[in-house]
Amino acid sequence: MAEHLASIFGTEKDRVNCPFYFKIGACRHGDRCSRLHNRPTISPTILLSNMYQRPDMITPGVDPQGQPIDPRKIQEHFEDFYEDIYEELSKFGEIESLNVCDNLADHMIGNVYAQFREEDQAAAALQALQGRFYSGRPIIADFSPVTDFREATCRQYEENNCNRGGYCNFMHVKVIGRDLRRKLFGSYRKYRGHRSRSRSGSPRPRRDRDRDRHRDRDDNRDRNGRRPDRTDRDAGGRRKNGSPKRSHSRSRSRSPPPAREGSEERRARIEQWNREREEKP
Known part of the structure; x- marks a missing residue:
């Protein structure tokens, strides 16, 4: 019940x-x-x-x-x-x-x-x-x-x-x-x-997220559609065409946000509040 x-x-x-x-x-x-x-x-x-x-x-x-x-x-x-x-x-x-x-x-x-x-x-x-x-x-x-x-x-x-x-x-x-x-x-x-x-x-907006996703993908490719590897870079981490290496460490280090309570968890908490309220003298 x-x-x-x-x-x-x-x-x-x-x-x-x-x-x-x-x-x-x-x-x-x-x-x-x-x-x-x-x-x-x-x-x-x-x-x-x-x-x-x-x-x-x-x-x-x-x-x-x-x-x-x-x-x-x-x-x-x-x-x-x-x-x-x-x-x-x-x-x-x-x-x-x-x-x-x-x-x-x-x-x-x-x-x-x-x-x-x-x-x-x-x-x-x-x-x-x-x-x-x-x-x-x-x-x-x-x-x-x-x-x-x-x-x-x-x-x-x-x-x-x-x-x-x-x-x-x-x-x-x-x-x-x-x-x-x-x-x-x-x-x-x-x-x-x-x-x-x-x-x-x-x-x-979804179009903004899609645009950024495609932009990040394009940043990791050269003009010929190839992904740059180590042979395309010099010892200083720069591409041979002179463009600096893009860093994506910020996006990698971003930790996912904590999940919010769902409806079932919320209902359980409200029921607990009601029980505590009834138990109070």
């Missing part, structure tokens, strides 16, 4: 724990939900609830005075907000994903999810945000159970065919421009060899 309960934890078959809260960190029923919302006591992800307020919040594409807004102005307003939040949160550690919801439902509108590389970095950021304000509004921050944004994001929205619109119960993540993504997340790419799970975080 215990194995069965563990296998269905956080799924639609689980009649005890809320699957939406487990996957998205938010539930449309809130505290009135008939299922449990297991709030983590520690997590690499923090949620800033209803923080982003787009300029056309009342009517899409129209400002509060009823005047149409240029979509470029809306995107510029969003990216200014995104950069502000990133710069503030990055003071506490490396940010792996920073996602802002474009949903319209009350429990998800303007939600900001920041996933740090380490849980203690998220804890430091959460503590620093307590009691603070942004644009005259208090910041509501808490740990979030979301660790895999692939499960939380609406796939139909990514393909531009979600028929539920802004009231979808899965994340509609707003996308930042390529220039801003490179500016904020580009510095991390040379230190880590993995991709973020976020659409608006730091995923590296």
